[in-house]
Amino acid sequence: MPGLEGDAALGSLLWMTVCVVLIIGLAYWFTKFVAGRGALGAFSGGRRMEVLDRMPLGRDQSVVLARVGERYLLLGAGTAGVTLLAELTEEEAAAWKPPEAAEGEKPGFKEAFLTVMKQKQRERR
Template sequence: MPGEEILSVLWVLVCTVAVLALCYYVTRRLNCLPAFSRYAGGIPREGRLEVLSRVLLGKDQSLVVAAVGKRCFLLGCAAGSVSLLTELTEEEAAAWMTRREEKSSTEQRPFRDAMSELLKQKVQRGEHRD
């Protein structure tokens, strides 16, 4: 019967959506637990991977200086792979960390804040159009 087939398909769709919603809920709850939230992708949150610098060498090829915690690495990136070229010495890593701290101290403000400030200035000058 055609009505039974439609109900069967609808039942499968409802079950699929329910399973996906349950998976989403469980993963969100696990991420809130201290034992699971300490690590994200195998990297401790306090030592997350951060790209400090990237130099493009050609199409789909680049050199990357990346930091994980207090350690810095020089990586070669190509179309389908990432290769560790070397781990930077403590002195080299300290120089990159100093750059990172300077960069974060002069970090740009979010776009939303800059845009709202610009709109306020326009309104004050009477340039705002409705």
């Protein structure tokens, strides 16, 4: 019978559609689960990355100081992406680190940036 072949094809199509929707739903749930746990708990032990300061340079452009583990990175961020400008040494990063409570108020981003640039110029000479 010609009608049964059409019904079987329609049933097969509906079954495949339900399977695809189910797979997409499970994939969505799994990605939310993994993102919530931080790659299955790999980074749940504490923050290893931190943005210490950000200085806007213009529309959609800024300089960012980030700490990743024990490394300090000076990054340029813009619409084209993120670029590594410099990796700071421990001495250079000292100008960026928050001072101890006894030392008083911490320097601003501009002052710390100028201090690091002066140190770089002295190294080049």
